[in-house]
Amino acid sequence: MANQKLRLNKYIASTGYCSRRKADEYIETGKVRVNGVVITELGHIISIKDRVMIGNEIIKPIPFVYIRYYKPAGYITTMSDEKGRKTIYDILPEEVQNLKPVGRLDKDSTGLLILTNDGDFINELTHPAIKVPKVYRVSAQGKLTVNDLEKMEKGIEIEKGQIAYALARIIEFEGKNTVLEMVLHQGLNRQIRKMLESLGHPVISLKRMSMGPVDLQGLKRGQFKYIKPKQVNEIKSYIKKLIKNASK
Numbered sequence: 001m002a003n004q005k006l007r008l009n010k011y012i013a014s015t016g017y018c019s020r021r022k023a024d025e026y027i028e029t030g031k032v033r034v035n036g037v038v039i040t041e042l043g044h045i046i047s048i049k050d051r052v053m054i055g056n057e058i059i060k061p062i063p064f065v066y067i068r069y070y071k072p073a074g075y076i077t078t079m080s081d082e083k084g085r086k087t088i089y090d091i092l093p094e095e096v097q098n099l100k101p102v103g104r105l106d107k108d109s110t111g112l113l114i115l116t117n118d119g120d121f122i123n124e125l126t127h128p129a130i131k132v133p134k135v136y137r138v139s140a141q142g143k144l145t146v147n148d149l150e151k152m153e154k155g156i157e158i159e160k161g162q163i164a165y166a167l168a169r170i171i172e173f174e175g176k177n178t179v180l181e182m183v184l185h186q187g188l189n190r191q192i193r194k195m196l197e198s199l200g201h202p203v204i205s206l207k208r209m210s211m212g213p214v215d216l217q218g219l220k221r222g223q224f225k226y227i228k229p230k231q232v233n234e235i236k237s238y239i240k241k242l243i244k245n246a247s248k
Contacts (some may be wrong), residue, residue, distance in 0.1 A: 008044040011052060011079045014061045019119035026054055045223050066098055066227040070219040071113045072174040077104035088113070101124060102211070103134075103187055111136070111208030112216050113176040114227075115200060125166065125212065129246050132239070136211045137171070138192060144170060148199050152182075166195060180202040190191065199245035213238050 006014075012023035012032070024042055026032050032039050033053045034046055052059045071077065075088045075201070079100070085107070089097055099115035099187065100223060102125045116122060125132050155163040167183040178201065182192055193203045207215055213235055227235070 005045050007048055008034065008039060008046050008052070009042065010045055011048075011061070011116075012054070012059055016057045016062050016064070016117040016119060017054065017059050019123040021123060022119070027106065031055060048063065054166060062117065064121070064232075065099060066105060066114065066116045066118065066121070066232050067099060068214060068216070068219060068222045068227055069113045069115055069220055069224040070216055071105050071110055072222045073108050073110050076107045077101050077113065077245055078230045090247075091222065092110045099248070105208060106190055106193075109206045109208065110221065111206075112211055112214065112219075113208075114211060115224075121236070124243070126187060128186065130239065130242050131246065132212045132242060133210075134184045134212075135188075136182045136183050136184070136192060137207045138180045138196070139174070139204040139206075140178050140180060140196050140239055141204060142176065144168075144180065144199070146202055148201070151199065152195055155197050156198055158188065158191065162188065163190045164188050164195050166192065176230070177192050181209075212242075 008027060009020045009023040012018065012026070013020040013040070017023075018026070023032075026041055027040060027044070030038050030040055033107055034044070035051050048061070063203045069088070071088060072091075073088050079089055080248065088101070096115060099117055100111050100113040102116065102122050105113060105139055114125070121184060124130060149229060150166045152166045152168050155165045164186060165184075168180050171179045171181055173179070184191060188194075192206060196203050214227070214231075
């Protein structure tokens with residue numbers, strides 16, 4: 001470990017300071033010093049023993065942590081809120097208060113959130129070009145038709161110039177309402193709610209069931225569990241395959 005060599009941007013990302021992409025920006029703009037020397041070369045190789053600084057801050061590696069969290073309704077997905085609304089950090093235990101969410105769920109939505117201090121992991125899971133599938137169980141007012149499902153697959157304009165897509169299937173009808181499974185490859189703000197609203201079927205409830213290979217299995221509402229190293233490696237292998245497919 002002491003003699004390990006790695007790229008400077010990867011080292012910075014491994015500290016949890018920022019993503020690898022953001023590290024590249026810091027390097028290119030001359031904000032990074034290694035052993036007192038400003039480095040602007042993106043491919044610069046360092047030793048784990050080298051002293052790395054961004055501005056006046058020494059950057060040291062920290063162990064990465066990954067958790068699955070079953071978000072309850074009534075909390076927004078942010079570390080702080082100017083409007084004073086309750087956030088998930090008001091109810092998460094102190095031991096995971098430093099972890100950042102991978103994507104978001106709005107206040108009234110429930111279900112899976114992944115939280116981590118691994119900036120690269122967050123960037124890859126949320127990057128629009130990689131298209132990690134996210135599965136939701138949605139209850140909507142009224143009875144949707146096959147035609148409604150086709151409209152969502154072809155794309156619905158939810159904001160001016162912003163087209164949202166979703167693959168959806170009807171699970172069942174509950175009285176006058178419809179329960180759907182919806183799969184998104186985008187991450188637009190309140191996407192499902194806006195799509196169904198435009199079709200005349202407002203959302204009653206919305207729960208994220210999975211994100212890529214990660215799901216809610218074994219979690220109760222408001223509970224979190226650490227993702228084990230073996231599963232983290234499986235998730236990263238899954239992401240690599242998606243990146244490879246996206247580059248074709």
